[in-house]
Amino acid sequence: MGAKVTTAIVLYKAQTKKNGKHPAKLRVTYNRKQMYYSIDNKERVYEFTLDEFNKVIAPKPRGVFKDIKLEFSLIEDKAKKIITSMDSFSFRQFKTRFGIAGGDLTNILYYFERRITEYGDNDQWCSWAQFTTAMRTLKRYFGSNQVDFRELSAHELEKYEQWMTSQGLSMSSIGSYMAATRTIFKIAQREGAISKDFYPFGEGGYKLPSGQNIKRALKMSEIEKIYKYECEAFSPREEAKDLWLFSYLLNGANMNDIIRLKYKNINDEFITFIRRKTRRKSKSTKPISVALTDDLKRLIDKWGNKDRSSENYIFRFLNEEMTEKQIRRCLDRLIKRTNDQMKKIAKEVGIEKTVTTYTARHSFSTVLKRSGVSTEFIGESLGHNNLRTTELYLDSFEDETKKEVAKHLTAF
Template sequence: MSAIVSLYLDTRRQKKDGTFPVKLRVTFQRKQQYYPTSITLTESQWEKVGKPKPREDFIRDTKRLLETFSGRAEKIIRDMPLFSFEEFEKRYAGSSEAPSDNVVVGFESYIGQLKQERRVKTAESYQCAANAINRYHQRKTPLTYRDIDPQWLKGFEQWMIGNGNSITTVGIYLRSLRTIYNQAVEDGIVDRDSYPFTKRRYQLPTGRNVKKALTLADIEKIFHYPAKPGTAEEKARDLWLFSYLCNGMNPKDMARLTYQQVGAKQIRFIRAKTERTKRDVKAINVIITEDIRRIIDKWGQKPVAPQRYVFDVLEPGMSADREMAVIRQFVKTINKYIRRIASTLGIDKDVTTYTARHSFSTVLKRSGAPIEFISESLGHQDIRTTESYLDSFEDEVKLQYANALTSFRSSKEHD
């Protein structure tokens, strides 16, 4: 039996500001122990935090911080070979040394954790963010969490753009910094009242969504492209189509797909991107069409065995670094040939594996599929993420709707 972690609003003693302390509750064999957090809330705020999608910035930030508290406790419990409250308290409290308020140290610690979890690509992204922050700081004294205020964040944003970086890159780096800052709040390194990442203080920039989806007509051209049988070009085309047909499956998930996940009527898998980062992650279900089955039969490894990878990309026992390198080459190869095919067909877009995912969602949208269905198919937890994937309607459809505004003209002309 494993210990259970939950959050609890302790209403026994109200503070002068009308709030109550939020505590971490750990339950094991019917025994409960409570541990303090740095967060206090009113009863109405606590009720809002419990809702799936709170609207207020303060409530959303608080919910995220509380999830960080409980997530850390759950990880500690998972890593314990045998649970005891005494051992849990020792691990949860950490070492006796005062935690560092050096932001770069925070990055290094988190990057090490990511590497242990084999999340190499994410670790590299955080390392890039840390490098950029280091270059911007350029002082003899280390950058501390107390240095991170709205003015510093705006300065970093302007410096990044001035050095030729896109607003999308700035947003990615600052979201990484926000995660490290949240960890520091959880560890008691910085006071929560200093939290700068709010709508009123500093709002993270978001890049303009560059439309990446293909039209159905372009996808039809790729589908019927006469690649020479048995060539690398034919394989790249088929694997690109496999991604498109399988809910926009990520190349990493394609590489890690095993026959055990392929049933008679559907493929069932959990995205590698989310399996370690979210709780209660739902599996993605892909209905197997004739075209999907044809691609598996043509390019799948033989003989078929439950634990065997479907496609010949990875090998069992690979290190995380080696696996990442192989998947990158896999993506590079597909992109090389699919770009050639697109160019030959006169498709005026940069077609990549990422295009397949965007095209899947956008074609469904244009066919009238509900956004909730598209979101579930992509494995998104938030519909707003799905909305960012969806391309606008094709020009022909826009013209059709525009003509509808004066459809009375055509009816009179026929009278």
């Protein structure tokens, strides 16, 4: 690793708290440069007077000071494990791996918490929700806040899947949570926290359940029923119906993108925007440009802000003062409200499939495919970065096509 890296827990006297005490911090020294890291955690805040700290680091501390010295030792041990696992040391990489103070590198929940924090910091709220729910489900199964990676063998993952099924979770949800768990394994192995020899997924191990064959897309005749459905003007049900149609007509845009649209995204002919989901993944992400049809104009005139200043949101769900967490809560409530109403509409018009905001996206892509539009064009319209993702959206269409083709075999 080159120059030696040293660690020590010291009293950081450069910072004084309101109670007159100073925080204890982990000091890391490398190439004569020193950096200090917080070691506080959910259970304890490490702050002391100079006299108290001297009692902790004394050769033979007593009582609570003895316990704290042992905790210091464990924190330093974990820091040294991180340093040893690094091919070449950098303070930035160490900070990322050290994370919350005293993070247990064998505890998969520690890695989940770290990943969840990263998603929140980057406004990746879909991934944040997926990993948060996956972590909570794992905690419930083990009944603990401490789950060693080694407990999750292929056999244990099979039992975990069976338990989730018994709790009423769909295979789609189970697959999502297991995919998150697999990602956490890969991160921990990449950082050297666990051996690459222990990997319960893949060939000969646990295989994720697939929910790809669930048919979400609607036929044109079913979409027509929703389009022509009449309900009380400006009622919650009409709001849900119009938002669903707006999503369908706007290239299957998801609600997170719709509620963030501003009038600056509109010109005389097009609505142009970049998907929130992909904007951080690639610097070359292309904007989605959708023709401003009469139906889209009608829905904007009906539900949109009357003040059409360029920085104003088109719809009145958000305001500039809202934080990302407040926006996320607003979005969750809107999706739930819309889904509840759309399920009632579907039942009334005789659609047997479950209709949600997600159905609008799949319906858009499938209608285009049935009309002979290329998969490449559909992928670009959806804002996908690869064709494989687009192909997954078109699975239900392909299944129906196979059935139609089979009929021709005996058409004599």
